[in-house]
Amino acid sequence: MAGPLGRGKDLRIIGKSTSAKITVGGGFESLFQGNTHFRQTKRQEIKKLATEGQHPEFLFLGCADSRVSEGTIFNADPGTLFAERSIANLYQPKRDLTTKAILAYGVNHLKVKHIIVMGHYGCGGVGAAIASPPKAPWDESTKAIQRWIMPIRRVYAESTRPEIVALRNANKGKSVVPSPKLQDPGFRALVEENIKNTVKNVANDEIIKQHFSNPSLGEIYVHGWVYDIENGEIRDIGVSVGPPGKAIPQAPFPAVAKLAAKM
Template sequence: MHISSLLSILVAISYVLADPSNHHQQRGIRSEQFPKLIARETTSDLELLSRGNKAFRDNIAASDPGLLQKLADEGQSPPFLFLGCSDSRVSEGTVFNAKPGELFAARNIANQFLGADVNVQSVLAYGVAAVGVKHVIVMGHYGCGGVAAAIASPPKGQIDAANGVVQNWIEPIREIFRTSNRSEIVELRNKNAGRADIEEPKINEPGFRALVEDNVKASVRRIATSPVIANHYGLFKSRTRDSTNKPAHDVFIHGWVYNIVNGEIYDLGVSVGPPGKTIPASPFPPVPKHA
C-alpha cells in the first residue's frame, strides 16, 4: 500500500470516529461511512477468496460431480470430529486434503477442550449423538502461538480487553507449564525462573514442543472424561439407543501433533476408546525422538 493511500485511510477513519453524528452508534461504524478508497484497497484480498471458491467448485465438479447435491439431499455423516487450532496454517480440510462431508470440526486458540467452553462442548455432543462421528481427533501443532504465549511473560501494565480475553483463554496451558514433570518442560521452566521478560520460544525449543504435545494430551483426557463421552460409553455398554434413536456406536479419541514445517502428522499414543474395545492402529508414526 502506498504511503499516500495509507494516510488517506487514516484520515478517513479519524474523521468517522470524530464525527459527532456517529455518537449514538456505539456498537460499530457503518461500512458506507468509509470512503470508496478503502474498498479499492481491499478488493484484491477478497478476490483471493472468490478465485479460491471457483477453483473449489471446479475441482469438485471434475472429481466428484454429485457430491455437493448428495450432501445437500442426504445430510452429513462424517466419521471424524476434528478439534484443532484456529491457526490458518492448520486447516483440517487442507491438511487432510478432505472433501466436504468428511470432517465435523471445531477450532480455537491452541486446540483446547475446556469444560467452561459451551461451544466446543456442544460440537462434541452434537458430533457424537447426532452426527455419529466415530473418531474424535485433537490435533495441536508445533509453533502454536497460543502455547508460546503461555510460556512467555504476561503483558505488563494494564491489559486491554482483547489481550485480557487471550490471557484468560491460555491460562490452562500456563497451568500445564507450571506443573508438568516432563523433563523438557522442567528444563525450560528452570531456565526462565525469576525472569519477568520471557519472550515466546523458538519453534524448535524442546520445552515448547513438549508443551504443545502435553496440551493435546490434556484435551484428550478432558474429552475422554467429559459427560458427553461418559454418557455415550454408558449407552454403548447397555446397547441402548440415544435421544436421536440411533444405536450407540464406537467412539475413539486420538491425540496428534502437526509439524507446520513439513506437513507431517505424528501420533502421541494417547488414544482412548470404549471399555473393552481395541484401539484402531494409527496410520501416523509416533513423534520422532529427535523432535
C-alpha cells in the same frame, strides 16, 4: 441492501439515501478464485451433500491457526470432517459451551466415530503461555487471550516432563520471558502435553462418558495428534482412548520420536 454484489456494484444500506461503491479485488480476489475453483472441481460432491446430508466419520478439534486448516492438511473432501477450532486446541468443559455443543451434535446426531484432537508445533497460544504475560492493566483483548490460555500456563508450571522442567529452569530468574524458539524441546513437549490434556478433558466429558458406558449409543474414540508446521507431517502422540474393553483402532500416522507421558 441492493441486489447481489459483483465487481463495482453498489451497496445500498437501509435508511441511507446514498450508496457506497464496493470494489472486489486485492485480498478478496484469492478467495473468489478459490471458491470458483472449488465449485468447478467439487460440483458433484457439493450436490450430493446438499441432498443427502452430512455423515462425517471424524470430529476434528484443532487450533484456530491459519496454517492448520483441517480440510487443507488432510486434503479432505467436503463432508469428511465435522470441525471446531480454538486458540491452542483447548477444551474447557465448564466455559466452552460452543465446543460442548459440537461434541454433543457430533457424537449424538452425526454419529462420528473418531474425535481427533490436534495441536501443532510452533503454536502461538502455547508459546504465549510460556512467555511472561503482558503488563497490567489489560485491555479486553488481552484479558480474553490470557484467560483462555491459563490452563496451558498451569500445565507448564506443573509438568514433570524433563524437557519442560529444563525450559522452566532456563527461564527462572528472567525479568521478561520471551516466547520460545520453534525447535525448543520444552516448547514442543508442552504442545504435546497440551494435546494430551485436551484429550483427557474430552474423554472425561459426560457426553463422551455416556458413550463409553453404553455400547448401544455407538463406539467413540478420542485421539491426540500433532502437526508439524515445518514439513506438514502429522504424528500420533500415543494417548488415544476408547470404550472399556475395546481395541483402539490404530491410525497409520507414525508416533512422535519421543512419546508424551501416558495419561
